[in-house]
Amino acid sequence: xxxxxxxxxxxxxxxxxxxxxxxxxxxxxxxxxxxxxxxxxxxxxxxxxxxxxxxxxxxxxxxxxxxxxxxxxxxxxxxxxxxxxxxxxxxxxxxxxxxxxxxxxxxxxxxxxxxxxxxxxxxxxxxxxxxxxxxxxxxxxxxxxxxxxxxxxxxxxxxxxxxxxxxxxxxxxxxxxxxxxxxxxxxxxxxxxxxxxxxxxxxxxxxxxxxxxxxxxxxxxxxxxxxxxxxxxxxxxxxxxxxxxxxxxxxxxxxxxxxxxx
Amino acid sequence: xxxxxxxxxxxxxxxxxxxxxxxxxxxxxxxxxxxxxxxxxxxxxxxxxxxxxxxxxxxxxxxxxxxxxxxxxxxxxxxxxxxxxxxxxxxxxxxxxxxxxxxxxxxxxxxxxxxxxxxxxxxxxxxxxxxxxxxxxxxxxxxxxxxxxxxxxxxxxxxxxxxxxxxxxxxxxxxxxxxxxxxxxxxxxxxxxxxxxxxxxxxxxxxxxxxxxxxxxxxxxxxxxxxxxxxxxxxxxxxxxxxxxxxxxxxxxxxxxxxxxxxxxxxxxx
Numbered sequence: 095x096x097x098x099x100x101x102x103x104x105x106x107x108x109x110x111x112x113x114x115x116x117x118x119x120x121x122x123x124x125x126x127x128x129x130x131x132x133x134x135x136x137x138x139x140x141x142x143x144x145x146x147x148x149x150x151x152x153x154x155x156x157x158x159x160x161x162x163x164x165x166x167x168x169x170x171x172x173x174x175x176x177x178x179x180x181x182x183x184x185x186x187x188x189x190x191x192x193x194x195x196x197x198x199x200x201x202x203x204x205x206x207x208x209x210x211x212x213x214x215x216x217x218x219x220x221x222x223x224x225x226x227x228x229x230x231x232x233x234x235x236x237x238x239x240x241x242x243x244x245x246x247x248x249x250x251x252x253x254x255x256x257x258x259x260x261x262x263x264x265x266x267x268x269x270x271x272x273x274x275x276x277x278x279x280x281x282x283x284x285x286x287x288x289x290x291x292x293x294x295x296x297x298x299x300x301x302x303x304x305x306x307x308x309x310x311x312x313x314x315x316x317x318x319x320x321x322x323x324x325x326x327x328x329x330x331x332x333x334x335x336x337x338x339x340x341x342x343x344x345x346x347x348x349x350x351x352x353x354x355x356x
Numbered sequence: 357x358x359x360x361x362x363x364x365x366x367x368x369x370x371x372x373x374x375x376x377x378x379x380x381x382x383x384x385x386x387x388x389x390x391x392x393x394x395x396x397x398x399x400x401x402x403x404x405x406x407x408x409x410x411x412x413x414x415x416x417x418x419x420x421x422x423x424x425x426x427x428x429x430x431x432x433x434x435x436x437x438x439x440x441x442x443x444x445x446x447x448x449x450x451x452x453x454x455x456x457x458x459x460x461x462x463x464x465x466x467x468x469x470x471x472x473x474x475x476x477x478x479x480x481x482x483x484x485x486x487x488x489x490x491x492x493x494x495x496x497x498x499x500x501x502x503x504x505x506x507x508x509x510x511x512x513x514x515x516x517x518x519x520x521x522x523x524x525x526x527x528x529x530x531x532x533x534x535x536x537x538x539x540x541x542x543x544x545x546x547x548x549x550x551x552x553x554x555x556x557x558x559x560x561x562x563x564x565x566x567x568x569x570x571x572x573x574x575x576x577x578x579x580x581x582x583x584x585x586x587x588x589x590x591x592x593x594x595x596x597x598x599x600x601x602x603x604x605x606x607x608x609x610x611x612x613x614x615x616x617x618x619x620x621x622x623x624x625x626x
Contacts, residue, residue: 217452225449225508228409229463230438232431236466 117313124242124312127235137240138247145206145241145308146248150255152205153198157189157256160197161263164188168264169272178274182283185264186257190287190296191352194257196344199303201256202249203336207311210241211332214315215325223316238316242308249304250297257296295351302347303340310336362387362519362551363408368417370403377403379575380417385568387518390545390552392562394597395572396606401555404572405521408553409443410434421519439467442512446524448504450496450511456483457492460511467515482510486540502533506540513544520550526558534558538565559598563587571597573606 131138168184214237217223223233261283268274287293311332318328363385370378377400385391393401406412407419410426419426424437450459460479464470470478483489486506496504505525512520525537542565545552556562563569563583571579571586571594579586579594586594596604612618 220447220452221445221449222451224411225443225445225451227411228438228441228443229466229511230435231463231466232435 113317116317117309120313120316121309123234124239124309127232128239128243130235131239131243137236138243141241141244142248145202145210145244146252149202149205149248149252152201153252153256154259156197156201157194157259158263160193160256161185161189161260161265162267163263164193164260165264165267165272169268169274179278179282181264181268181274182261182279182281183286185268186261186283186287187292189257189260189264190292192344192348194260195253195296195299195303196340198253198256199249199300199307199340200337202245202252202304203307203311203340204333206245206248207307207332207336208329210245210308210311211315211318211329212325214238214241214312215318215320215328218316218318219320219322219325238312242312245308245311246301246304249307250300253296253300253303291352295347298351299344299347302343306339306343307336310339360387361385362422363553364418364420365404365407366418366420368407368414368419370400370407370412370415377575378407378414381572381575381577383570383577385519385551385553387551388545388549389567390542390554390565391568391570392554392556392566393570393572394556394559394562396557396597399572400575401557401572402523405443405523405553405555408519408521409441410438439463439515440517441519441521442515442517443521444505444509444512444523444525446527447501448496448508450499450504450508452496454496455492456488456494456496456499456507459496459507460492460514462511463514478514479510482514483507485513485544486510487536500533502529502537505529505533505537509540509544513548513550516548518549518551520544520552522552522554522556524556525554526556526561534561538562541565559600563598 164185165181168181168188169178172178172180172184214223217237223237226233226236265279269276269279314328314332314335315325318324361384363383365381365383368378368381369376381400381404383391383393383404393404395401403412407414407426408421410419410421410429413427421437422440424433426434426437429437450456451462454462457479460482461475464475464478468475480489480492483492486509488503488506488510491499491503491507496507499507520541522541525541526534529537538561541552541554544550554562554566563586566583568582569580569586570577573593579589579591581589587598589595589598593605595601596606602608
């Protein structure tokens with residue numbers, strides 16, 4: 095019994111390590127075969143439409159609501175200390191540093207990541223990828239790499255739009271609804287938010303999240319067993335794994351970027 | 357090697373993991389021939405096709421296409437060779453996000469610098485050859501199974517390959533589509549000067565069009581010959597297969613303990 099369970103544990107660990115290794119090799123292969131994605135940029139733009147443009151509605155609406163909630167909650171807390179004017183700073187910094195990249199990435203993982211996995215998995219299950227190989231066209235270069243770069247380019251743009259909508263939501267609630275002074279709201283935000291420390295770091299975060307999500311989504315699809323259960327399992331794993339990866343990477347990146355900031 | 361031999365499989369051994377699939381196969385296809393590889397489901401037919409297409413490499417032995425040994429080619433060499441090969445997948449494997457026209461145009465756009473109006477002419481010619489010129493604007497989801505396979509055939513011959521491979525081209529077709537597909541394979545082979553390798557278990561349909569047949573069972577070639585020789589064969593396995601008898605050398609029952617024992621009829625258990 096005990097021996098059996100230790101064996102199982104060992105087996106699963108070894109398989110997990112194998113998969114990480116395969117995923118890493120897959121990632122390198124995608125980078126090496128990225129020439130086509132740039133030479134024929136139309137392929138990448140087409141995928142940016144599917145992953146980026148079609149994710150806009152969920153990103154914009156979520157951003158607006160997150161910002162509105164920030165406005166309400168922030169005001170409640172700040173007025174206790176009589177510093178309601180700092181509401182703009184609170185909303186902007188929360189969004190640009192953390193919520194924008196992270197929440198947009200989580201939404202992107204469930205909206206676009208799952209779609210990518212399902213599409214690639216089904217292309218594999220219906221032998222479209224084999225057919226492409228037999229026509230002497232490398233599916234990594236033709237199918238995978240354009241989707242990868244489309245995701246990596248879309249992610250920071252979506253995060254930026256999320257933050258912009260969020261700030262607008264905070265403004266609507268804080269200034270228009272509650273009545274915080276408009277001049278103070280914007281001017282304090284402008285003086286407190288630093289381009290390099292805050293905005294650039296937020297952009298770096300979202301680029302890293304974009305790489306992680308699209309790599310996981312593409313790998314899960316490419317590696318999915320070519321059956322209905324295989325593809326559905328892979329889609330679920332994409333959402334779970336990439337969400338966890340985003341949260342873990344966020345912690346690591348935050349630790350490096352903002353440690354010791356005043 | 358004779359110069360009119362296009363595909364040559366020599367003593368090929370192959371297995372997935374510990375499970376041996378092919379145990380020493382020898383097979384040749386000469387230029388201009390339609391050869392069939394027959395056998396029951398799971399006997400390694402499709403594996404043979406994947407070996408010829410270079411999707412997998414043999415464990416032992418050689419697979420040569422047009423004189424080049426597939427096991428020794430790198431990816432660039434393999435892709436160069438594959439431009440001269442076409443493969444028809446069992447369910448067509450059309451790209452579902454493209455129209456019929458774009459599917460057939462795919463290789464022309466990927467591998468040639470032809471202007472768009474030349475591509476248009478070529479695509480319409482290929483579609484006309486399979487009788488589906490009128491379906492050029494449709495999406496694959498709007499096609500029947502038989503039509504999808506004909507579009508896939510048009511796509512596979514777009515670059516005029518020297519070798520065509522067919523994976524179960526007759527599976528799941530109605531009698532009319534069956535005849536159409538069989539005729540197409542023969543006609544395209546003759547008019548385009550192709551060599552065709554057909555993997556199938558549809559004996560009656562394929563015996564009408566093939567030049568030479570290999571029977572595969574349990575990873576070995578158990579019989580070979582022309583269509584007439586196969587029809588006349590008195591080898592038990594071939595006889596069972598050609599005449600579709602339920603029991604014979606290939607048993608109806610999967611190996612199991614004695615029936616009475618399984619149903620606990622002995623009385624000893626009480």
